[in-house]
Amino acid sequence: MKTNKDFIDFLSPHVNERRMGLLNKAIENRTRYMTVVLEDIYQPHNASAVLRTCDCFGVQDIHIIENTNKYKINPTVVRGASKWIDLIKFNTQENNTLFAINTLKKHGYRIIATTPHTNDVELQDFDVTKGKFALFFGSEMPGLSKLMLDNADEYLKIPMYGFTESFNISVSASIILHHLRLQLQTHKIDWQLTQDEKELILIDWIKKNIKHPENYIKTFYG
Amino acid sequence: MKTNKDFIDFLSPHVNERRMGLLNKAIENRTRYMTVVLEDIYQPHNASAVLRTCDCFGVQDIHIIENTNKYKINPTVVRGASKWIDLIKFNTQENNTLFAINTLKKHGYRIIATTPHTNDVELQDFDVTKGKFALFFGSEMPGLSKLMLDNADEYLKIPMYGFTESFNISVSASIILHHLRLQLQTHKIDWQLTQDEKELILIDWIKKNIKHPENYIKTFYG
Numbered sequence: 001m002k003t004n005k006d007f008i009d010f011l012s013p014h015v016n017e018r019r020m021g022l023l024n025k026a027i028e029n030r031t032r033y034m035t036v037v038l039e040d041i042y043q044p045h046n047a048s049a050v051l052r053t054c055d056c057f058g059v060q061d062i063h064i065i066e067n068t069n070k071y072k073i074n075p076t077v078v079r080g081a082s083k084w085i086d087l088i089k090f091n092t093q094e095n096n097t098l099f100a101i102n103t104l105k106k107h108g109y110r111i112i113a114t115t116p117h118t119n120d121v122e123l124q125d126f127d128v129t130k131g132k133f134a135l136f137f138g139s140e141m142p143g144l145s146k147l148m149l150d151n152a153d154e155y156l157k158i159p160m161y162g163f164t165e166s167f168n169i170s171v172s173a174s175i176i177l178h179h180l181r182l183q184l185q186t187h188k189i190d191w192q193l194t195q196d197e198k199e200l201i202l203i204d205w206i207k208k209n210i211k212h213p214e215n216y217i218k219t220f221y222g
Numbered sequence: 223m224k225t226n227k228d229f230i231d232f233l234s235p236h237v238n239e240r241r242m243g244l245l246n247k248a249i250e251n252r253t254r255y256m257t258v259v260l261e262d263i264y265q266p267h268n269a270s271a272v273l274r275t276c277d278c279f280g281v282q283d284i285h286i287i288e289n290t291n292k293y294k295i296n297p298t299v300v301r302g303a304s305k306w307i308d309l310i311k312f313n314t315q316e317n318n319t320l321f322a323i324n325t326l327k328k329h330g331y332r333i334i335a336t337t338p339h340t341n342d343v344e345l346q347d348f349d350v351t352k353g354k355f356a357l358f359f360g361s362e363m364p365g366l367s368k369l370m371l372d373n374a375d376e377y378l379k380i381p382m383y384g385f386t387e388s389f390n391i392s393v394s395a396s397i398i399l400h401h402l403r404l405q406l407q408t409h410k411i412d413w414q415l416t417q418d419e420k421e422l423i424l425i426d427w428i429k430k431n432i433k434h435p436e437n438y439i440k441t442f443y444g
């Protein structure tokens with residue numbers, strides 16, 4: 001039986017060597033231990049900036065909650081940045097926020113609201129060893145929904161020492177993802193993708209680097 | 223002889239109590255151990271975002287190099303964000319970049335280019351204990367000048383693990399300042415302002431919180 005690994009070995013020679021090296025390196029740095037959820041971000045440039053940051057720090061999955069039409073993300077803006085990450089959209093339910101939270105909980109994620117709260121921890125005190133976690137970000141205004149806050153397991157804030165009260169979402173996400181990524185490495189947590197996950201994503205990436213991938217699929221599977 | 227401390231004690235009762243608490247707290251978190259230098263940032267919203275970040279992480283001084291008129295920062299955009307920090311502009315010399323570097327070196331700063339380079343260190347390996355440091359940021363394009371790079375003592379980069387090659391300047395500055403601020407605290411470095419510095423800045427801040435401060439100055443100094 002032909003495996004995904006066989007398929008990768010079959011496709012790889014058709015990708016530029018330097019490029020293939022980049023794909024192989026990037027896949028080793030991808031994680032689903034830490035994931036990002038955007039709730040009703042209606043400024044496309046902010047969403048797009050967060051997607052870029054996720055790519056930079058190896059976050060493979062971004063979950064996008066769209067509760068109202070008016071908040072819908074502009075797909076043309078997101079597309080470019082999302083080529084190398086998996087976008088999971090929640091926009092078909094009556095309550096997409098709750099559905100996203102429950103789905104992520106079912107997959108074993110701690111639900112983290114990134115916002116100041118009476119029970120928050122500061123970023124440097126967040127314990128990455130307690131299991132995989134989903135970081136929820138809301139718009140600068142009005143912020144995360146009450147429903148999200150009521151259903152969060154933990155609350156996380158960036159310590160600030162001046163007069164400015166908040167960062168915009170792309171800055172917040174960057175600070176948090178950079179810091180927690182480093183923590184994952186420091187604590188020697190098993191944050192990498194499984195071999196199966198790596199192979200599936202790699203096949204997807206390789207296809208995006210080949211013209212007419214459907215021809216290769218036909219040849220390989222006969 | 224009347225001291226700055228006396229002047230502060232004289233002025234303080236005229237500031238709203240909650241506000242005065244905020245000023246006193248913020249001043250304890252200010253630092254000149256770490257400082258920021260912007261070289262020819264011609265997008266006002268980027269400069270403004272960096273200033274906000276500096277305030278958040280307690281960086282008191284921002285140095286702004288303006289080598290060409292076309293790169294001049296829009297003062298109306300910067301003003302709001304710069305109310306609580308000290309802006310030092312370098313725009314009168316033939317070579318403002320070199321003048322800024324030499325001035326900062328004279329004051330004991332390590333000159334750090336925040337850009338990938340053959341001799342760079344990754345952010346997590348940057349040693350904050352080796353003395354105070356000035357972080358130079360350039361525009362996304364064309365980046366820091368060759369002159370700046372040739373005269374830097376050290377090079378610093380944010381590790382990136384994906385396909386995206388760079389962050390915009392406000393994201394870079396936020397990641398770097400957040401991380402290094404934490405390092406200053408972790409290494410128990412003497413990063414705070416001196417008592418003299420604190421008092422001078424506090425007087426400046428208090429004046430900004432009082433209507434007609436000149437009347438108080440007259441009364442106090444007689």
